[in-house]
Amino acid sequence: EVQLVETGGGLIQPGESLRLSCAASGFDVSTNYVSWVRQAPGKGLEWVSVLYSSGPTYYGDAVRGRYTISRDNSKNTVYLQMTGLRVEDTAVYYCAGKWPFEYWGQGTLVTVSS
Amino acid sequence: IQMTQSPSTLSASVGDTVTITCRASQSISPWLAWYQQRPGKAPKLLISKASILESGVPSRFSGGGSGPELTLTISSLQPDDFATYYCQQYYAFPITFGQGTRLESK
Numbered sequence A: 001e002v003q004l005v006e007t008g009g010g011l012i013q014p015g016e017s018l019r020l021s022c023a024a025s026g027f028d029v030s031t032n033y034v035s036w037v038r039q040a041p042g043k044g045l046e047w048v049s050v051l052y053s054s055g056p057t058y059y060g061d062a063v064r065g066r067y068t069i070s071r072d073n074s075k076n077t078v079y080l081q082m083t084g085l086r087v088e089d090t091a092v093y094y095c096a097g098k099w100p101f102e103y104w105g106q107g108t109l110v111t112v113s114s
Numbered sequence B: 001i002q003m004t005q006s007p008s009t010l011s012a013s014v015g016d017t018v019t020i021t022c023r024a025s026q027s028i029s030p031w032l033a034w035y036q037q038r039p040g041k042a043p044k045l046l047i048s049k050a051s052i053l054e055s056g057v058p059s060r061f062s063g064g065g066s067g068p069e070l071t072l073t074i075s076s077l078q079p080d081d082f083a084t085y086y087c088q089q090y091y092a093f094p095i096t097f098g099q100g101t102r103l104e105s106k
Helices: none
Strands: A003-007 A010-012 A018-025 A034-039 A045-051 A057-059 A067-072 A077-082 A091-097 A108-112 B003-006 B009-012 B018-024 B032-037 B044-048 B061-066 B069-074 B084-089 B101-105
Touching: A003 A091, A018 A034, A018 A091, A018 A108, A034 A067, A045 A067, A045 A077, A045 B084, A057 A067, A077 A091, B003 B084, B009 B018, B018 B084, B018 B101, B032 B061, B044 B061, B069 B084
Parallel strands: A010 A108, B009 B101
Antiparallel strands: A003 A018, A018 A077, A034 A045, A034 A091, A045 A057, A067 A077, A091 A108, B003 B018, B018 B069, B032 B044, B032 B084, B061 B069, B084 B101
């Protein structure tokens, strides 16, 4: 059974940094695409980033230059490093596996507020 | 690529057949997926490549259309189907979702 578990969310002040983790089981992050998708409270889905199995990365316009996606194959985990956080980055962040997004985690809430 | 989903809210009854439309600002066919999301839960992939039903998804769900206008049809609505539905294009970056259609019980 595939499981994706996100951790690392929390309350953070504008301008600060945070790293989210997506730990996978039953799913090899090194041979699959893994994405991050976010959902602001009461709003729709917004794609954030993808890490291809072969290495390339892509980002949404709202986060490009501030967020970095990476992985640790030995831990079967994908990360989302978020810097320069803004109030509008407040959302539940999901990691999603495969293309399109067949597997989803339960999400982790990031709240950016002073 | 802008994805315009309609309607934003749809009221229907158990047993009804409903159709949700997603119009892309350019042709994306067949690189369109449909997701179902229940409150407080992660989205669930229903359909990929515009019309391919994912494993385990009931056959009352179907995807159709062509070019920039694609559809999700749910036949014989069941109580479990009342949720929010999103389309997603994965033809080009940035990946974009429709704004969602909330299917509510009449």
